[in-house]
Amino acid sequence: MTKESLAINGGTPVRENRIGYGRQWIEEDDIEAVCRVLRSDSLTCGPNVTALEKALCDYTGAKYGVAVSNGTAALHCACIAAGLKPGDELITTPITFAASANCALYCGAKVVFADIDPENYNIDPKSIEAKITEKTRAVVAVDFTGQPVDTEAIREICDKHNLIFIEDAAHSIGSSRNGKMVGSIADITTFSFHPVKTITGGEGGAVMTNTQSSTKELFLPMPMASHVIPLSWRRSTMAPGIMSRFRSDITTGLRTSSLSSSFHSSGRLSASRPAGWKL
Numbered sequence: 375m376t377k378e379s380l381a382i383n384g385g386t387p388v389r390e391n392r393i394g395y396g397r398q399w400i401e402e403d404d405i406e407a408v409c410r411v412l413r414s415d416s417l418t419c420g421p422n423v424t425a426l427e428k429a430l431c432d433y434t435g436a437k438y439g440v441a442v443s444n445g446t447a448a449l450h451c452a453c454i455a456a457g458l459k460p461g462d463e464l465i466t467t468p469i470t471f472a473a474s475a476n477c478a479l480y481c482g483a484k485v486v487f488a489d490i491d492p493e494n495y496n497i498d499p500k501s502i503e504a505k506i507t508e509k510t511r512a513v514v515a516v517d518f519t520g521q522p523v524d525t526e527a528i529r530e531i532c533d534k535h536n537l538i539f540i541e542d543a544a545h546s547i548g549s550s551r552n553g554k555m556v557g558s559i560a561d562i563t564t565f566s567f568h569p570v571k572t573i574t575g576g577e578g579g580a581v582m583t584n585t586q587s588s589t590k591e592l593f594l595p596m597p598m599a600s601h602v603i604p605l606s607w608r609r610s611t612m613a614p615g616i617m618s619r620f621r622s623d624i625t626t627g628l629r630t631s632s633l634s635s636s637f638h639s640s641g642r643l644s645a646s647r648p649a650g651w652k653l
């Protein structure tokens with residue numbers, strides 16, 4: 375192909391339509407799951423939310439999971455739980471969606487970008503270590519395109535420097551590393567259920583953790599983020615703050631359906647799929 379023949383230079387386009395950003399994969403059982411919720415008593419903060427949180431824990435092996443409005447809110451909650459505050463620094467990768475870095479800014483902290491590994495485009499642990507200062511409090515490591523980061527190396531660095539390891543797993547629910555499911559490895563893991571992600575509810579996110587201490591911390595900011603965690607009206611009103619509640623039973627019904635037996639048995643890894651995808 376010569377430069378002149380490119381469509382941008384007046385040549386014939388190789389295709390008529392633009393390639394779409396992505397298209398969700400919704401099956402009849404997903405539609406039925408949503409209809410069941412619509413016919414039920416609770417459209418928000420009801421049993422489907424708890425069911426989704428349990429399904430996520432069962433699937434990933436994480437001890438605790440909290441559903442939130444989207445992956446951005448999940449990262450924000452993770453940073454609050456990590457105790458990030460003005461003057462702190464958070465190290466992340468520049469090859470990601472803006473939320474992986476913005477979550478630090480929401481807390482008044484500074485974003486420091488580490489370099490990536492050219493082999494897999496994930497954050498390079500050696501570069502993380504080179505960027506640590508006495509102000510560094512947390513690392514947000516992104517599992518780019520679903521490939522888990524080098525969790526062993528990042529764990530070692532975070533332990534050595536007393537940092538909170540946050541895994542932005544917006545792309546990688548269903549992935550594993552050395553036999554451990556993503557969601558059960560880092561101090562805090564965040565998921566997104568946007569329609570281009572591996573499973574979707576239209577919108578949505580979740581925060582997963584194994585450690586009691588971070589869960590306790592996590593639950594404290596949660597009422598600010600979503601008003602009713604953990605399902606107590608007293609706690610829901612205890613602090614003013616950011617309102618990003620989207621704990622809809624309708625969309626969690628869809629997400630739980632995507633995580634259901636068909637997810638496991640058919641090897642279906644996605645309620646999202648590229649536009650035009652045919653089975």
Ligand SMILES: Cc1ncc(COP(=O)(O)O)c(C=O)c1O
Nearest residue numbers: 444445446471473544566567568
């Ligand atoms: C790596 C990464 N982190 C976080 C997010 C934010 O997720 P959400 O769109 O659900 O807020 C995205 C979404 O594109 C993402 O790709």
